[in-house]
Amino acid sequence: xxxxxxxxxxxxxxxxxxxxxxxxxxxxxxxxxxxxxxxxxxxxxxxxxxxxxxxxxxxxxxxxxxxxxxxxxxxxxxxxxxxxxxxxxxxxxxxxxxxxxxxxxxxxxxxxxxxxxxxxxxxxxxxxxxxxxxxxxxxxxxxxxxxxxxxxxxxxxxxxxxxxxxxxxxxxxxxxxxxxxxxxxxxx
Amino acid sequence: xxxxxxxxxxxxxxxxxxxxxxxxxxxxxxxxxxxxxxxxxxxxxxxxxxxxxxxxxxxxxxxxxxxxxxxxxxxxxxxxxxxxxxxxxxxxxxxxxxxxxxxxxxxxxxxxxxxxxxxxxxxxxxxxxxxxxxxxxxxxxxxxxxxxxxxxxxxxxxxxxxxxxxxxxxxxxxxxxxxxxxxxxxxxxxxxxxxxxxxxxxxxxxxxxxxxxxxxxxxxxxxxxxxxxxxxxxxxxxxxxxxxxxxxxxxxxxxxxxxxxxxxxxxxxxxxxxxxxxxxxxxxxxxxxxxxxxxxxxxxxxxxxxxxxxxxxxxxxxxxxxxxxxxxxxxxxxxxxxxxxxxxxxxxxxxxxxxxx
Amino acid sequence: xxxxxxxxxxxxxxxxxxxxxxxxxxxxxxxxxxxxxxxxxxxxxxxxxxxxxxxxxxxxxxxxxxxxxxxxxxxxxxxxxxxxxxxxxxxxxxxxxxxxxxxxxxxxxxxxxxxxxxxxxxxxxxxxxxxxxxxxxxxxxxxxxxxxxxxxxxxxxxxxxx
Numbered sequence: 001x002x003x004x005x006x007x008x009x010x011x012x013x014x015x016x017x018x019x020x021x022x023x024x025x026x027x028x029x030x031x032x033x034x035x036x037x038x039x040x041x042x043x044x045x046x047x048x049x050x051x052x053x054x055x056x057x058x059x060x061x062x063x064x065x066x067x068x069x070x071x072x073x074x075x076x077x078x079x080x081x082x083x084x085x086x087x088x089x090x091x092x093x094x095x096x097x098x099x100x101x102x103x104x105x106x107x108x109x110x111x112x113x114x115x116x117x118x119x120x121x122x123x124x125x126x127x128x129x130x131x132x133x134x135x136x137x138x139x140x141x142x143x144x145x146x147x148x149x150x151x152x153x154x155x156x157x158x159x160x161x162x163x164x165x166x167x168x169x170x171x172x173x174x175x176x177x178x179x180x181x182x183x184x185x186x187x188x
Numbered sequence: 189x190x191x192x193x194x195x196x197x198x199x200x201x202x203x204x205x206x207x208x209x210x211x212x213x214x215x216x217x218x219x220x221x222x223x224x225x226x227x228x229x230x231x232x233x234x235x236x237x238x239x240x241x242x243x244x245x246x247x248x249x250x251x252x253x254x255x256x257x258x259x260x261x262x263x264x265x266x267x268x269x270x271x272x273x274x275x276x277x278x279x280x281x282x283x284x285x286x287x288x289x290x291x292x293x294x295x296x297x298x299x300x301x302x303x304x305x306x307x308x309x310x311x312x313x314x315x316x317x318x319x320x321x322x323x324x325x326x327x328x329x330x331x332x333x334x335x336x337x338x339x340x341x342x343x344x345x346x347x348x349x350x351x352x353x354x355x356x357x358x359x360x361x362x363x364x365x366x367x368x369x370x371x372x373x374x375x376x377x378x379x380x381x382x383x384x385x386x387x388x389x390x391x392x393x394x395x396x397x398x399x400x401x402x403x404x405x406x407x408x409x410x411x412x413x414x415x416x417x418x419x420x421x422x423x424x425x426x427x428x429x430x431x432x433x434x435x436x437x438x439x440x441x442x443x444x445x446x447x448x449x450x451x452x453x454x455x456x457x458x459x460x461x462x463x464x465x466x467x468x469x470x471x472x473x474x475x476x477x478x479x480x481x482x483x484x485x486x487x488x489x490x491x492x493x494x495x496x497x498x499x500x501x502x503x504x505x506x507x508x509x510x511x512x513x514x515x516x517x518x519x520x521x522x523x524x525x526x527x528x529x530x531x532x533x534x535x536x537x538x539x540x541x542x543x544x545x
Numbered sequence: 546x547x548x549x550x551x552x553x554x555x556x557x558x559x560x561x562x563x564x565x566x567x568x569x570x571x572x573x574x575x576x577x578x579x580x581x582x583x584x585x586x587x588x589x590x591x592x593x594x595x596x597x598x599x600x601x602x603x604x605x606x607x608x609x610x611x612x613x614x615x616x617x618x619x620x621x622x623x624x625x626x627x628x629x630x631x632x633x634x635x636x637x638x639x640x641x642x643x644x645x646x647x648x649x650x651x652x653x654x655x656x657x658x659x660x661x662x663x664x665x666x667x668x669x670x671x672x673x674x675x676x677x678x679x680x681x682x683x684x685x686x687x688x689x690x691x692x693x694x695x696x697x698x699x700x701x702x703x704x705x706x707x
Contacts, residue, residue, distance in 0.1 A: 032239040316609025
């Protein structure tokens with residue numbers, strides 16, 4: 001009988017305690033952030049979408065090698081000796097035309113490993129985190145500032161230069177051979 | 189009441205009957221369900237320090253309208269293995285059962301579907317159809333979760349009908365009538381004439397009645413809470429274990445009918461508690477219509493008071509829902525058979541003795 | 546033909562029609578659910594006879610209680626839908642004789658009884674009269690029925706404990 005009454009008392013009193021708690025919370029300000037209207041304050045070291053500042057990129061390929069999921073694809077073309085590509089913001093001389101700099105952000109795992117090896121600090125995480133797309137292809141970001149024709153031109157230039165160089169070398173080689181052919185004759 | 193009035197106006201009994209049958213649906217149940225669904229979501233959200241629906245209209249006021257539009261558009265899925273006839277019949281039966289209750293509830297002194305002498309008893313009796321409808325839904329869905337939910341629901345409803353009827357009998361002893369309008373009229377005047385404060389019984393008996401009336405109120409509130417399958421007694425539609433009980437397989441408008449029936453039931457149950465213990469449609473402080481001498485204002489005020497009290501108890505139901513966890517089946521039965529029924533019996537005896545004084 | 550008549554025939558149709566299906570359908574669950582409509586129709590007929598108390602008791606006890614228990618029993622039975630129910634005609638001659646005799650007796654009673662007809666009175670409520678009768682005139686029967694139910698309850702409890 002004693003436990004019976006005690007049970008009733010316990011049931012009613014604990015329900016009252018619980019209801020008091022929920023009633024208090026009824027008037028507490030909500031913690032909800034109305035997301036698309038109000039954006040939450042991001043932490044200072046947040047990791048979101050990658051961005052590459054192509055003005056500073058020297059095409060060293062270190063970020064692509066650091067990437068654990070191989071989402072960065074870089075192709076470079078050497079510049080002609082008479083071309084001046086300018087300097088990066090921290091004083092490094094640029095020597096390569098970057099003809100391809102694709103980041104497949106769908107593959108990116110936001111590990112930030114590509115950011116640290118960059119000698120010019122040109123690849124970094126931005127605070128943009130809303131970049132959904134309807135087509136998967138749209139998630140491959142192309143950062144190269146050159147137009148398609150320019151890229152082709154650079155490649156052609158390089159090839160032409162290489163071809164010229166090769167031709168020159170061949171000519172030199174031939175000349176050398178000729179010379180070495182001639183010399184012994186002279187000695188003879 | 190309203191039926192006689194309408195048949196006088198339209199001059200046809202049939203037309204009057206049809207109009208009076210549809211009135212509570214359009215005047216009351218649909219608007220109430222619209223508001224209550226939103227209220228439920230808002231109350232639950234704020235109790236958990238959330239905001240709830242916010243995007244449709246100002247602070248999500250039109251959320252339920254949007255939901256209904258969505259439900260109307262939805263495909264009405266009937267699975268292959270379902271028992272088609274019973275599957276389609278069940279929501280109608282459940283809704284009819286919970287809707288029939290509103291025929292006997294006096295919303296105000298001049299609005300009452302039918303002035304039945306056994307109104308209170310009728311309300312309890314007609315809810316029996318709901319049990320059959322739930323069993324039908326559970327069986328016709330041909331799904332183990334729905335069948336389990338239906339079984340639990342029926343077992344629970346039948347068990348908890350007993351304490352409800354006991355308290356109704358207790359009230360019958362004090363009032364001497366089962367006519368809901370007469371019970372309400374007995375509680376007219378100020379709030380100390382409400383049955384929870386001993387009714388209009390005179391002398392020492394009134395003060396002796398108060399504690400037992402409070403006990404009766406607590407018991408009937410708990411047992412009616414169980415009858416409408418609300419938390420903490422929501423094992424029939426336990427989302428986490430039974431998906432959602434007997435209406436798992438339903439979609440579109442059929443699901444909406446179950447939903448509507450559930451919210452209609454919630455209000456009906458609160459209305460019973462209000463009618464039995466809290467003076468029905470009577471105002472606790474007298475009427476503005478009386479002070480200004482405008483007689484037509486009084487019924488409107490009464491309707492407002494009734495709605496206010498009813499919605500108040502619905503709010504308490506929601507409050508309890510977001511406070512308490514779900515009971516286990518054995519605990520559920522223990523609460524009913526070991527606690528509520530014996531206490532209700534003792535209460536019945538004591539109230540009977542007091543009314544003899 | 547008044548509204549009263551229409552409602553009467555409606556309820557009579559519900560009762561008889563669903564009773565027919567209860568007997569003839571092969572699926573037990575369907576039969577059980579049709580029994581619901583039969584019992585409901587009977588409750589409606591009681592209301593029309595201004596026996597409001599009996600009508601509501603019919604709802605509470607039969608629809609709310611017995612029928613649900615029946616459904617429980619039917620649904621918990623293993624493989625209900627596959628059960629072969631024998632509805633074939635086995636004993637044609639004895640059953641026909643029995644039915645004919647019974648029908649004859651019923652029709653005879655129906656025709657020869659001196660039925661008392663009275664004006665339709667809208668009775669206030671039958672509950673009070675019933676209560677007074679049960680407590681005064683038929684109190685012994687009432688109590689005996691109570692004892693019978695108690696015995697049944699105790700029996701059920703003791704069987705369940707075994």
